[in-house]
Each structure stands twice: as C-alpha cells, then as structure tokens.
Amino acid sequence: MLDVQNSLAAPQVIRRQDYRPPDWQVPEVALDFALDPAATRVKARLEVVRTGAHDRPLVLDGDGLTPLSVTVDGVTINDWRLEDGRLVVPLPGSAHVVETEVELAPERNTQLMGLYASGGILCTQCEAEGFRRITFFPDRPDVLSRYRVRMMADKARFPVLLANGDPIAHGEAGEGRHWAEWHDPFPKPSYLFALVAGDLAVNRGTFTTMSGREVELGIWVRARDLDRTHHALSALKTSMAWDERTYGREYDLDVFNIVAVDDFNFGAMENKGLNIFNSRYILADPDTATDYDYDAVAAVVAHEYFHNWSGNRVTCRDWFQLSLKEGFTVYRDQSFSADQGSPAVKRIEDVRSLRAAQFPEDAGPLAHPIRPDAYLEISNFYTATIYNKGAEVIRMIATILGPQAFRAGCDLYFERFDGTAATCEDFVASMEEASGKDLAQFRRWYSQAGTPRVAATLTHEGGRAELRLAQRVPPTPGQEHKEPMVLPLKLRLFGAETGRPLGDEQLILMTDSTETITFEGVGERPVLSFNRGFSAPIVVESDRSAADLAFLGRHDDDPFARYEAMQQLMLDALVASVAAGNDSSQDGGHQAVLAAIADTLDDPALDPAFIAEAVLLPSESFIGDQMAVVDPDAIFRAREALRRNIGRELEGRWRAAYDSASAAGPYAYTSAAKGLRRLRTVALGFLMASGAADAGALAFRQFDDADNMTDRQGALGALAGSNAPERVPALDIFYNRYSDNPLVLDKWFSTQALSARDDTLAAVEELARHPDFALANPNRARSLIGAFSVNQRAFHAASGAGYRFVADQLIQLDRINPQTAAKLLPPLGRWRRFDAARAARMRAELERIVKAPGLSRDMFEQASKSLA
Numbered sequence: 001m002l003d004v005q006n007s008l009a010a011p012q013v014i015r016r017q018d019y020r021p022p023d024w025q026v027p028e029v030a031l032d033f034a035l036d037p038a039a040t041r042v043k044a045r046l047e048v049v050r051t052g053a054h055d056r057p058l059v060l061d062g063d064g065l066t067p068l069s070v071t072v073d074g075v076t077i078n079d080w081r082l083e084d085g086r087l088v089v090p091l092p093g094s095a096h097v098v099e100t101e102v103e104l105a106p107e108r109n110t111q112l113m114g115l116y117a118s119g120g121i122l123c124t125q126c127e128a129e130g131f132r133r134i135t136f137f138p139d140r141p142d143v144l145s146r147y148r149v150r151m152m153a154d155k156a157r158f159p160v161l162l163a164n165g166d167p168i169a170h171g172e173a174g175e176g177r178h179w180a181e182w183h184d185p186f187p188k189p190s191y192l193f194a195l196v197a198g199d200l201a202v203n204r205g206t207f208t209t210m211s212g213r214e215v216e217l218g219i220w221v222r223a224r225d226l227d228r229t230h231h232a233l234s235a236l237k238t239s240m241a242w243d244e245r246t247y248g249r250e251y252d253l254d255v256f257n258i259v260a261v262d263d264f265n266f267g268a269m270e271n272k273g274l275n276i277f278n279s280r281y282i283l284a285d286p287d288t289a290t291d292y293d294y295d296a297v298a299a300v301v302a303h304e305y306f307h308n309w310s311g312n313r314v315t316c317r318d319w320f321q322l323s324l325k326e327g328f329t330v331y332r333d334q335s336f337s338a339d340q341g342s343p344a345v346k347r348i349e350d351v352r353s354l355r356a357a358q359f360p361e362d363a364g365p366l367a368h369p370i371r372p373d374a375y376l377e378i379s380n381f382y383t384a385t386i387y388n389k390g391a392e393v394i395r396m397i398a399t400i401l402g403p404q405a406f407r408a409g410c411d412l413y414f415e416r417f418d419g420t421a422a423t424c425e426d427f428v429a430s431m432e433e434a435s436g437k438d439l440a441q442f443r444r445w446y447s448q449a450g451t452p453r454v455a456a457t458l459t460h461e462g463g464r465a466e467l468r469l470a471q472r473v474p475p476t477p478g479q480e481h482k483e484p485m486v487l488p489l490k491l492r493l494f495g496a497e498t499g500r501p502l503g504d505e506q507l508i509l510m511t512d513s514t515e516t517i518t519f520e521g522v523g524e525r526p527v528l529s530f531n532r533g534f535s536a537p538i539v540v541e542s543d544r545s546a547a548d549l550a551f552l553g554r555h556d557d558d559p560f561a562r563y564e565a566m567q568q569l570m571l572d573a574l575v576a577s578v579a580a581g582n583d584s585s586q587d588g589g590h591q592a593v594l595a596a597i598a599d600t601l602d603d604p605a606l607d608p609a610f611i612a613e614a615v616l617l618p619s620e621s622f623i624g625d626q627m628a629v630v631d632p633d634a635i636f637r638a639r640e641a642l643r644r645n646i647g648r649e650l651e652g653r654w655r656a657a658y659d660s661a662s663a664a665g666p667y668a669y670t671s672a673a674k675g676l677r678r679l680r681t682v683a684l685g686f687l688m689a690s691g692a693a694d695a696g697a698l699a700f701r702q703f704d705d706a707d708n709m710t711d712r713q714g715a716l717g718a719l720a721g722s723n724a725p726e727r728v729p730a731l732d733i734f735y736n737r738y739s740d741n742p743l744v745l746d747k748w749f750s751t752q753a754l755s756a757r758d759d760t761l762a763a764v765e766e767l768a769r770h771p772d773f774a775l776a777n778p779n780r781a782r783s784l785i786g787a788f789s790v791n792q793r794a795f796h797a798a799s800g801a802g803y804r805f806v807a808d809q810l811i812q813l814d815r816i817n818p819q820t821a822a823k824l825l826p827p828l829g830r831w832r833r834f835d836a837a838r839a840a841r842m843r844a845e846l847e848r849i850v851k852a853p854g855l856s857r858d859m860f861e862q863a864s865k866s867l868a
C-alpha cells in the first residue's frame with residue numbers, strides 16, 4: 001500500500017458519472033486588467049443567471065486568489081466565504097451582477113498557467129483550469145459567456161495589447177500608459193480566454209473566406225523573429241482554405257491573431273481568435289528549422305485553427321469529453337498534412353508516433369480510455385491516448401461510414417451543436433443519424449482502454465483460403481475484463497508465385513472475439529496483406545514467414561502495408577537475435593533483412609521519402625515493446641549489430657543513395673527535396689554504422705556545408721552518437737553558431753541526450769549544469785530530461801543512475817512547473833516491463849518522488865498510479 005501521508009490534503013477524485021449541469025450561467029463577462037508584471041489588478045463583472053429551481057449559492061472557482069472586494073448588484077457584500085480557494089457568494093434572486101477584484105503577480109507565475117510573463121511578454125494559458133488563477137469564475141467548459149476585455153499597460157513596455165474577438169477601442173491613459181478594449185461576440189468557455197501584452201512585431205496577411213469576408217491575419221513575435229514567421233502565415237492560409245474545402249467550415253471573426261512565446265507548457269492553444277503558441281511551432285527558416293520542424297509548424301497551426309470549429313464553436317461539456325475536440329482535431333490536422341504532401345509517408349509517421357507514445361501508455365499503469373472515467377488532475381490527461389488514439393477512433397468512424405456519410409455526420413454535428421458544449425456521445429450519435437449505421441458496439445472504443453491484439457492465421461487448401469482471426473483486449477488498470485471491439489480491417493491477398501493481387505482490397509468489420517473469413521477460387525498460395533493503411537489501431541500477431549514479409553515488402557500495393565512488412569521483418573530478426581543472446585551477423589534473419597533493404601533501395605519506382613522510412617530499423621523501445629521482459633543492453637547490441645551489418649553489406653548502395661540525394665541542389669522546401677534530404681541522412685547513418693573510415697569526415701562535410709538545418713542536424717546527430725574525431729568540433733561549432741537561438745540550442749541539448757555513446761549519462765549530468773540549461777523553460781527541460789528518458793540504453797543503465805538523475809530533476813521541476821514535470825514522469829513508471837533489479841530501482845525513485853515535500857497533485861497522480 002502506498003504511503004500518502006505527506007502528500008497534500010488527499011486530492012479529490014473527479015468522476016465522469018458525477019457530472020451535474022452548472023447551477024449558474026454567466027452570459028456576459030467584462031474584465032478590466034491593469035497590467036503589470038509585478039502586480040496586475042483584475043476587475044471582473046459577471047452577469048450571473050440561476051439555472052433551474054435551486055437555492056444553492058454562486059460558487060466561483062479560484063486558485064491562489066484573494067478577493068480585494070466583492071459586490072453584488074453594485075453593493076459591497078461581506079457574506080462571501082472562501083472554501084478550498086473557491087469564492088462562495090449567497091445570492092437571493094435569479095439574476096445578479098457580481099463584481100470582484102484581485103491582484104496577481106504574473107512575473108512570479110512559474111507554472112505558466114493563468115497570466116504569466118515570458119521574455120517580457122505578458123500572456124495567458126487557461127486550458128484546462130488556468131482561468132481560475134486570473135479571476136473568480138465558474139471555470140468549467142459548459143459555462144459559455146460573451147467577453148468584453150479592457151487592458152491598460154505601460155505603453156513603452158507593452159505597446160501591443162491583444163485579446164479574443166475583435167478590437168473595439170483604444171486610447172491613451174496618462175502616465176505613459178495606454179489601453180485597449182476587445183469584444184468577442186461568440187459565447188465561449190473560460191478556457192478559451194486569452195490576452196497578450198508585449199513589445200511585438202507582426203507579420204500580417206489577409207484571407208477572404210468562401211462567403212467573401214476579409215479576415216485580417218497576424219502572426220505576432222519579437223521583432224528579431226519576424227523573418228521566421230512566413231511559413232506559419234502561409235500554413236494558416238492553407239489551413240483556412242482546406243477547412244472550407246474539406247469540411248465546409250468558414251472562419252467567423254474579422255481578425256485572427258497568433259502570438260509566439262518561448263515559455264509554454266504544451267504546443268499551442270486555440271483561444272478564440274487569439275491563438276498562443278510555443279515559439280517552436282511558429283518560428284521556422286531553413287537555417288534554424290528542420291523539415292520535421294516545418295511540418296510540425298504547419299500541422300500545429302492547422303490544428304489550432306481547426307479547433308475554431310472542433311473545439312470552440314462546438315466545445316466540450318466537461319473534461320472527460322476532451323477527446324471530442326482533440327481526437328477529432330488531430331484527425332483533421334493529420335488529414336490536412338496528408339493532403340499537403342505524401343499521404344503514405346504521413347500515415348507511416350503518424351503510426352510510428354502512435355506506437356512510440358500511445359501504445360506504451362495503453363500497456364502501462366497510466367492506461368485510460370479515450371473518454372476517461374476519473375482523474376485527479378486534468379492536465380495529466382492531455383495524453384497520446386486522448387489525442388492520437390482519439391484521432392484513430394475518428395479515422396475508424398470515417399472508414400466505416402465512407403467519406404460522404406462521414407462528411408454528412410460532421411455537418412450534422414456542427415450544425416446541431418454549434419454554440420454548445422457537447423459530448424463524445426453527441427458526436428457518435430450524429431454519425432449514426434447521418435449514416436444510418438449502428439455504432440452501438442463501436443462505442444466501446446470510448447470506454448475500454450488497451451490496445452487490441454489480433455491474431456491472424458491464413459491457411460490454404462484446394463482453391464480455398466481461410467483467414468482465422470482472434471481478438472483480445474488486454475486488461476488495464478481498473479478494467480480487468482474486456483468486450484470485443486469493432487475493428488475495421490482492410491486486407492488483400494497476393495499470389496506468392498505471381499506476385500499479383502488475388503482479388504480486390506476488402507474492408508471487413510470484425511465484431512466478435514473470433515471470426516473466420518473464407519476466400520474461394522484461390523489458385524496459388526496466398527500471402528496476407530493485413531490491416532492495410534493501419535485501418536485499426538491494433539497489434540497484429542501473425543505467423544507470416546520472413547519470406548512472405550519480404551515478398552510483401554516488395555509487392556504490396558498499399559504503401560503502409562509495404563512499410564509494415566519491412567518493419568515486421570526487421571522486428572522478427574531483432575527479437576530473434578535478442579532472444580538467442582547473440583549479436584552476430586550469422587543470423588539467417590539478417591540475410592532476409594539485407595535483401596529486402598537492397599530491393600527497396602534498388603526500386604526506381606519508389607519515392608525517396610518512402611524508401612527512407614522503409615529502410616529504417618525499428619526503435620529500441622519498440623523492439624522492447626515486443627518482449628516479455630525488456631533487456632535494453634541486449635536490444636542495443638542486437639540493433640547495432642544489424643545496423644552495422646546493413647551498413648557494411650550494402651555500403652555501395654548507401655554511398656550511391658547518399659550521392660544522388662546530395663546532388664539535389666540548393667535548399668528548397670518541396671516534398672521531393674525533403675524526401676532526398678531524409679534519405680541522405682538515413683544513408684549517412686548506415687555509413688557511420690558500417691564503420692567506414694571516411695564516414696566521420698563525410699558527416700562533418702555534410703554538417704559544415706549544409707545550407708539548411710535538416711542536413712546540419714542530421715549530420716550532427718550521426719556524429720553525436722559516434723566516436724569520430726569530428727564529433728566534439730561539430731558540437732562546439734553548432735553551439736557557437738546558434739548560442740543566441742533558444743530553439744536551436746534545444747536541439748544541441750537533445751542531440752547529446754539522445755546519443756548512443758557510453759558516456760551519455762555523464763554528459764547529460766554535465767549539461768544539466770550548463771549555464772544555458774534552465775528547468776524553468778519547458779522546451780529546455782524537455783530537450784534534456786525528456787530526450788534522455790527516451791534514450792533506452794542510457795536511461796536504463798543497470799546502475800540506476802539514469803533513473804536517479806531524472807527523478808532528481810523532476811523533483812526540482814515540480815516545484816517550478818508541476819504540469820511539465822508530471823508529463824515527463826511516465827518513462828519511470830514503466831518498471832513492470834523490466835528485470836527485477838531495474839524495476840526495483842525505478843520503483844525506488846517513484847517512491848522518492850511521491851514522498852517529496854510539497855509534491856504537486858499533478859506529480860502525485862502520475863507517480864502514485866505508476867506505483868500502484
């Protein structure tokens with residue numbers, strides 16, 4: 001049993017089934033800010049209306065606030081009380097005006113929730129429960145209000161004053177101050193409130209909507225960053241047009257502003273008409289941002305923009321419904337990105353990140369359904385499950401319904417729930433109504449956690465093939481027994497001899513625990529292409545031979561399935577060598593992998609971006625996920641041996657691929673050029689692994705000659721994991737060149753934290769003492785601690801020193817920023833997957849964390865659940 005004696009007053013569990021509609025609505029809000037980093041005064045005027053027949057008082061959430069005054073209908077009252085930070089105001093009638101005043105110190109707000117300062121800019125973050133750190137308010141998403149916001153601030157320090165909606169007035173206020181007033185005509189929940197005050201420059205654009213309205217767009221950054229905002233602005237325009245074309249959704253205000261700040265807990269925030277971004281998802285130019293960064297900027301800009309409909313116009317009734325807006329919006333941004341470049345490569349990337357982040361979550365102590373039933377701290381539920389598995393669930397609905405019915409379901413959902421706070425159930429019901437399809441059993445995807453596992457066995461006899469399927473959803477905390485899921489499975493058979501498809505692709509809906517599918521007229525031995533396009537987010541257990549996987553790697557016409565066959569082939573070889581305890585190249589498995597990679601590299605019809613994905617070895621952690629007990633050292637050895645072997649045996653091909661990709665000419669941000677850059681760095685990685693004498697020099701040349709960050713960081717990453725003499729000079733050059741650019745310095749930290757070298761832990765401990773390291777900046781903290789804790793070999797060093805380092809850092813970080821600290825805890829919680837000695841050391845660190853004095857609720861929830 002866990003000792004929780006010294007935790008805060010035992011945190012209260014919030015349960016979905018306890019939902020009750022609000023006692024009071026607040027149709028109109030007027031806020032008046034006298035802004036100052038040290039002491040900001042906030043006056044709030046709420047028009048409150050009692051809902052239904054009850055005599056309960058008005059209860060306004062507050063977090064760390066003390067009322068300086070409370071008035072009701074203009075009269076100061078004294079019969080208010082504070083209960084657990086909440087302001088309780090007894091009210092006699094059914095409608096009143098309640099006014100409060102509080103004082104805040106944004107410059108001392110290190111949690112970065114509520115009103116805070118980032119590099120001299122005052123900004124807000126309110127989702128999920130930050131608004132209660134700004135003013136007393138019913139801070140829940142089903143209270144929708146119209147906001148009028150007045151801000152006053154020193155004009156020299158804060159020349160720009162922004163809030164939600166449209167600007168309506170501004171003026172001088174004396175003593176060097178000025179003011180501005182904004183009004184947002186759309187009722188919104190408090191989590192979408194935002195303001196920004198700062199010395200900002202703007203990149204302006206315009207967008208004409210499909211009904212002909214002109215929208216003024218602005219990307220606001222510090223003046224020195226202005227020339228790195230073009231990509232974000234163009235992504236914004238592309239997203240606006242895409243949402244009109246694809247979903248018929250039009251923007252609804254006259255202005256749309258985005259502000260970038262350096263200190264931000266997450267990626268970005270969809271505040272109505274005033275998105276606030278982590279600067280890493282806005283700022284990009286070829287010299288400082290990789291292709292990956294460019295894609296991420298476009299995806300996050302699109303994501304936040306798409307929230308204007310899936311999140312803002314239709315919001316969530318309560319936080320258990322979070323995936324209603326997040327799963328749907330991720331699905332929308334993934335579809336958008338797929339449309340901008342190669343859908344096949346995008347699908348591969350999305351599945352890779354699902355497997356890297358969500359599958360382990362679903363298999364560990366923090367597993368939860370996409371619509372959770374209970375939480376202690378909602379910030380802990382901004383997870384890969386809510387976001388990425390949530391998106392897979394929407395994708396399955398789209399697959400089951402087909403494009404037209406899915407679009408009709410979306411139209412119905414938007415129309416019916418516009419201006420309201422809805423539930424996941426409302427979404428599913430809209431889909432059913434528009435399509436006429438019954439999704440009753442499908443709803444289990446919302447309530448059951450865990451990744452379904454499907455065993456697929458294909459037999460063939462006398463012209464008839466039989467596919468036997470068996471599904472099983474593993475138990476997860478609090479859910480021992482699971483019911484079978486609805487699985488949309490795309491499949492196709494190929495003839496082993498001819499290499500040709502035997503019939504069309506089929507979509508089957510598996511609904512029972514076991515099912516058998518029969519194929520008639522199958523003249524030659526069939527090979528199964530299964531879960532094509534990753535049509536269901538499952539683990540497939542199939543006994544396909546190395547020869548059949550290699551066959552699919554060559555012949556499958558579904559690019560995802562082709563990639564998947566390559567991955568499975570490599571995975572089988574690696575798991576076999578780990579199990580055999582050997583890292584030698586004698587394995588037969590190596591030969592099949594080598595041949596398949598050679599064929600892939602030789603296929604002139606393939607897109608270089610696809611080749612680069614298909615030849616990449618599965619990550620160490622994904623290999624570990626296949627094993628009963630993870631042995632990080634054995635995995636590392638086996639993977640390195642295979643990498644070396646692939647590098648050596650195919651050296652000529654890697655050089656050819658490298659050279660042809662290098663001949664692409666000067667930098668351009670096009671799909672074709674991106675694919676070549678990707679293949680180039682992948683080839684470099686294999687050449688480094690081969691031990692070729694000139695590989696270090698080749699990497700250094702790429703590093704030094706690069707006219708873009710993709711090539712430069714790619715080469716630096718290859719060097720950082722090596723013993724090449726060029727390694728230290730490259731790291732130093734990189735540091736000196738970019739020491740005034742925080743986003744690039746993050747790369748310098750993370751590249752070293754991800755290094756496969758033996759001395760990585762010592763290097764990382766040293767980096768934590770580097771003058772540029774700062775726990776208080778979430779990006780920097782993640783670049784070192786977050787990167788280190790996914791470095792399987794270094795983090796899982798048998799001594800336990802990696803665990804200790806991370807726990808020490810998280811205990812410190814928790815005092816500064818609990819949200820960011822708690823997000824970095826899960827790798828320590830995976831102790832059940834490791835041998836007894838490692839597991840004991842990981843547990844010991846978790847116990848130390850749980851006992852840390854003053855531990856936050858965020859960390860307490862993550863650490864205690866991980867121990868349970």
Ligand code: 0A1
Pocket residue numbers: 112125126127128265266267268269270303304326382
């Ligand atoms: N809704 C945002 C994510 C987000 C959540 C919480 C935050 O608090 C620090 C910030 C952002 C999104 O999905 O982009």
Ligand code: ZN
Pocket residue numbers: 303307325326329
């Ligand atoms: Zn979102």
